[in-house]
Amino acid sequence: MIKTWHLGDSRQSMVLASFDGRLPEVVYWGPALPDGESHQAIATASAADVSGGMVDRNAAVSLNPEASQTFPGHCGLSVRDKNGTPLAPAFRFQTETASEHCLTLVFADNALDLTLTFNLALEAKSSLFKLQSSLESADEIIVEWLAAPVLPVPAHADEMIEFSGRWCAEFLTRRVPFAPGARVRDNRTGRTDHAHFPGLIVCSQGTGNTSGEAYAFHYSWSGGHKMVAEELQDGRRHVQFGHASGSLPVGRTFRTAPLYATYSENGLNGAATRFQKHARNLVADGARSPRPVHYNCWEAVYFDHKLDELRSIASQAADLGAERFVLDDGWFGRRDDDTTSLGDWVIDLRKYPDGLTPLIEHVKSLGMEFGIWFEPEMINEDSDLYRSHPEWVLGPADQIRGRHQLVLDMSRQDVRSYLYEHIASVLKHHDVGYIKWDHNRVLPVVDASQTEGTYALIDRLRSDFPQVEIESCASGGGRIDFGILERTQRVWLSDSNDALERQRIQHDAALFLPACVTGSHVGPRKCHTSGRVLDIKLRSWTAAQRHMGFEMDPRELTEQEAATLRMVTGWWKANRDWMMQADILRLDSSDPAIIAEQQLAADGSRFVAFAAQMRPSDQVLPHPLRLTDLDPNAIYKITLINQDEAPALSRGAPLLKEHDLEVSGQYLMSHGLTLPWRFPETIWVLEGRRL
Template sequence: MRARTWHLGDARQSLVLASFADRLPEVVYWGPSLPDSEDLNTLAAASVTDVTGGMIDANAPVSLNPEASLTFPGQTGLTARDASGRPLAPSFRFESETASEHGLTLVFTDSSLGLRLGFELTLTPDSSLLKLQTRLDSADEIQVDWLAAPVLPAPAHLGEMIEFSGRWCAEFLTRRLPFAPGARLRDNRTGRTDHAHFPGLIVCGAETGNTCGEAYAFHYGWSGGHRMVAEELADGRRQIQFGHASAAMAPGHSFRTAPLYATYSPAGLNGAAVLFQRHVRDHLVKGARSPRPVHYNCWEAVYFDHRLDDLKSIATRAADLGAERFVLDDGWFGRRDDDTSSLGDWVIDRRKYPDGLTPLIEHVRALGLEFGIWFEPEMINEDSDLHRAHPDWVLGPADQTRGRQQLVLDMSRDDVRNYLYDHIANVLANNDVGYIKWDHNRVLPVVDSDQTEGVYALLDRLREAFPDVEIESCSSGGGRIDFGILERTQRVWLSDSNDALERQRIQHDAALFLPASVTGSHVGPRQCHTSGRILDIGIRAWTAAQRHMGFEMDPRELTPAEADTLRQVTVWWKANRDWMMRADILRLDSADPAVIAEQQLSQDGGRFAVFAAQIRTSDQILPQPLRLTGLDPEATYRITLTNRGDVSRLSRGAPLLKDRDLDVSGRYLMSRGLNLPWRFPQTIWVLEGRRL
């Protein structure tokens, strides 16, 4: 059978496509890198499957967009209707191909329906991620209910998937599910990435762990609602589809998915995670401060009660503890005394700031701190001057259910975006502001991809006009974290929970996709405002030091001993941030499920830090050896227990690291592992390693 073939490959992986009889291409190989001598036509021929009783006479391919016209037995890659509502079942044929340095564009057409389907396929240099997009163009106006990004197969020998769910203050929850006949479908219609629907998936085996086994990882880089399909057909073949949420696209002539990022790892979950981390850190995020400044946010110190003298006092104390940026959170604008009013009125509240923000900013800048400020541009309160003037700017019906006392602005409108740009730009142009915390505190009342495109357009315009202003994506914590928003921002607020124990789990699972440099993590109040739990300053400070470190409490509540501990950890973080913010985060497979552990390995492999948090009491009495990963087995490393002074009086034995450093081989560290002193639950050990 005649076939066209294409190969995207590097030293890590190969993706081979074949188009039979000029039909849509299908993946005939995806896995470890193939040799240059491999014959692609042979691979195409070898991919053809058998037909037997009870089947139609040809197997419809799991192509990059499975077609209804070929009697595909599963979820098709396109669901569309013409102007009269008649379903469309196109039959696409090859039109053209265009090669680029790192990829290619393939175009297929159905001339009878006036449809053109294009696939943009790239293998990103250095980070080795497949970046895949689908575009559909129509001569006539049509309605697209579903358009999949290029569809990829899942191999038969890996029987599990890891999917992501969660909630407010518990983002990035992971669940392992077995593949089974039928479709696992998740249709996120909230209009944002959402706490409960992070757009990621990992296909793996039962034996796959952080450091071993195969994994195929996926992420849909889109900040609106998305849809995921993980399907096992009745014949045993499997497919993975991602795209915008169902019916999110308005009728038109041109439709485009967001990029689907995917990669293969032969070395466990970490092998995929570091590629996603590196891509975000080194290629996606632009304009981030280096070194990353220690962050202070005043929200959990004052909430809406803004008093200039208090804020100055707090800033002074934060600077003394090591902060390098001060962020003024919600409550500075309109008549904003609680969350019921003033969203949309982006003018300084002269009751609280009679001389504007200048006195506070001058005080902050005199302390050597950068000044940042909070906005929630996409939202509006009914009790606002903006709503009284423009109720027609609200997205959705008038009788919709409110969320957090607020409505949503229609970001697809030019006049809305112009209004927001003018008011935000006025604050930025007339005040020494280096940072924006950009919040988004409710789901949308309707599913609309134009809303997300409008947000992107506003962010792009602000970034162009104020390239030196960093932006953080916050959405009630981690409700909008994805590669689409990270193309336009420099930091994400991972969760509204500053509870260090909950943060340990959230950070651990978010590291499957996110590097430390963009992941904000703050030392919260002694008694956490979202969990009520009281935690020692040690685990609170060291948990924040695992990512982009900050504080978010009233620093005046700290005892002298707590302040001293926080100051010491901050000094340590500053001394190590240059290499840590460019390190790979490697999740460690702990033999004790009560321990969450990770290893941050420098780019040259010459140094690392290990964080091992005792989340709860262990089932066994002795600490289990902690095995490391990613080291040179023949090299010798010197291991230091950084917080040796935290050893408890109930640790009565003599583990070597209690008293001195340990010089051992990488092979020993990865095979046998480290004996750590016994410790109480809700505490953490921090270790440093250097290659000798």
């Protein structure tokens, strides 16, 4: 007996089949199937041959591959009874509940009193599959590994794009070929982490941004996660995601985070724009519209808070175009450096003898919203809180310290209540519209309940203070995922304000993140994290590619630099309504010295393209820049909006240096734009309108 199910839309189809009541397996995932296609036929046709040296039936790459079925690879469940004896469940079909885009399948092992449930849905607006597994037991058990629904990938998709990184270099991508055996990434830092963004793209060697097939995955969880991408000895391949090893507590109910997945036949951009759209939908509740220009005082003053200086800086930031002022670390306890006071969330009356109200009133008088920094999950040993409650610390007393701080045990209700009361007090007694929520060290132990506790605290604050936006920061991009984005309206992509580093980080993060949630700031003339000195034009236009802000001391700006920043900020404000809803399309540049992207309006009527010259090109003349996703039959008017930046060494007369260009979408996509020559570490910005 074969039972089949189908989830799909006009862009992709997924067909599942259960044979003789066993766990379902994906027998088709790819381009949308035609109406009337026989799913039974597809299921029947999926049976593979057996040959010498094999068992007589191939163990299924099911939604949870089972040891009891002699699965030869990484099983989807590793479980023991409370005495430590390994269990090998054999699940059989129980019930199903189906609607147009949702499917719940329940399977049970009655002998072991275990129930395994798969919740499968297709997000209609974004064409992302949302897949989740849960396990229930009548008795207390120990679960070492529970995979979200496991998906196969085909043999012709022979490469993986995986993500790594470090502080100030998030979202590093690397293409890795599939090979026999398992590629395992087990992130045990307790947070999403700079080095372990929970994503994976499976593709072919020829897949680029604008063409080729891609199977993309994202595990929506802010704690440690584990990824397994395996090629079995028989050649079949599959991908698993779940919580990090050893992070699940002993209990009776276990649930994975959602795994988002999608298939694209239009290159990496086809998958990326679906993740971007889903993230835009996530942050719609409570996000400011229009998105305000951000100013953060951290790299201007660090811990040295002086009220008169902060007022002056706020006035200058407003003059440059800022609409939100964020008071960063240093306003509480006796916080003169990073060795003290985390946990003591009371205003430092040495620095603010009349409280925060005078600063907030000044900020509000300038027409700006006021925001403030917290790091709620952390504690310093030199703090009143630690002296009162050392038992609230997560992990052993002799643990290695990180950044002079320890971690609070967020699974404790008393810890969460304390934090809520102190954060809520600040919000109740001050006109605060924004929180920068930081997380500056990895955890000493890996525990899913730490993340669940943090979610609970944020959820409570969001419920009671819905007018307050929250930004997720974790030493920059150490906690960026859809789990945290369900609760926040912005992420701080990286602590690096180096515009060249930002170009690469933003470009690769756009595989999952839209502009409206991605904070990007104009940093100091000399970058505090790289030591590099970069021109204000590159710094400004780089920030203008995402949710724009400033994070420098405005007192360092020359008149010309200030004028440039005002101009770019004014341009961003004039275009932000459509840009914050636009798809970010990564462009395939034939010149590896160029990073280029195109932001296309939702209705296709306009776009902006950015082409950053990261280093000197190997050839003397710029290669044409080919655009994407335009109407081939439409005529577009192209304007090089910073044409006045062409240097004296650009001695020729490319048309865009002096005039607009009106050509077809076909020309722009097949031939591309001929741009003027320019120096490295600069950028061209082009506007396009469909006529």
